[in-house]
Amino acid sequence: MTSVGLKVSEITRLTPPHASCATEGKIENLYQTRYGVIYEKATCTKTCQQNIWKEKCGCVVPLYEKPENSSMCDCLNNEEEACLWEQMDQMQECELMCPNSCFEKKFEPLISMGTWPSKHYEDYLDYKIKHSSLDFMGDDGIDSDENLAKLEVYFREMMYETIEQQKAYESQNLISDVGGQLGLWLGLSAVTIGEMFEFIMAIFKAVTAKAVRRRNRETAVESLEDCSRRLSLQEFK
CATH class of the missing domain: 3.30.1490 (Dna Ligase; domain 1)
Known part of the structure; x- marks a missing residue:
């Protein structure tokens, strides 16, 4: 039993430009053509492998769908068997020819x-x-x-x-982030300008107050000296 x-x-994949899925491969899919099935990477890869074996070895394997005008490889033929195994290492081309499908049910x-x-x-x-x-x-x-x-x-x-x-990351997210950053930096700039102006005014007030106090002290000293001279003159008389 x-x-x-x-x-x-x-599995649902994103379409370009966000991902590289497709609804069709770059080669004719024998399973789609003959049986009307939806596109799948597995069937496309099998067709691609058969095409490579047919071109390089002159025969195909019986495990996958047989292309037209092709013959089955003889497993007892050492040359054909060696060619099949050699081409197995060259199947990276099929990865490019057969992208992932946009929708897949496994x-x-x-x-x-x-x-x-x-x-x-x-x-x-x-x-x-x-x-x-x-x-x-x-x-x-x-x-x-x-x-x-x-x-x-x-x-x-x-x-x-x-x-x-x-x-x-979508376009509206980019616009939102740019707007937020722009508002943040503009707000910081306005606050910074205000704080700088306040700092300058504080320095100006401090310097002005110091100058006024110095002038008042000098005036007071002069007044005392003048008063002392007058008192000295009166006593001398």
């Missing part, structure tokens, strides 16, 4: 296997099959554990994951 648990993920499988049917269930299953209207097993004498296969496909989680790219 084979059990396949699926986890669904939806199914991540978790595969587990076990023996089926169990020993306790095998006899009952054999009896049930032999007494049913289904005679596909016939009288071949093969037990159900060697004649049947069971496949279970289920969702690992009842929720699916959504991944979405978002713009980190």
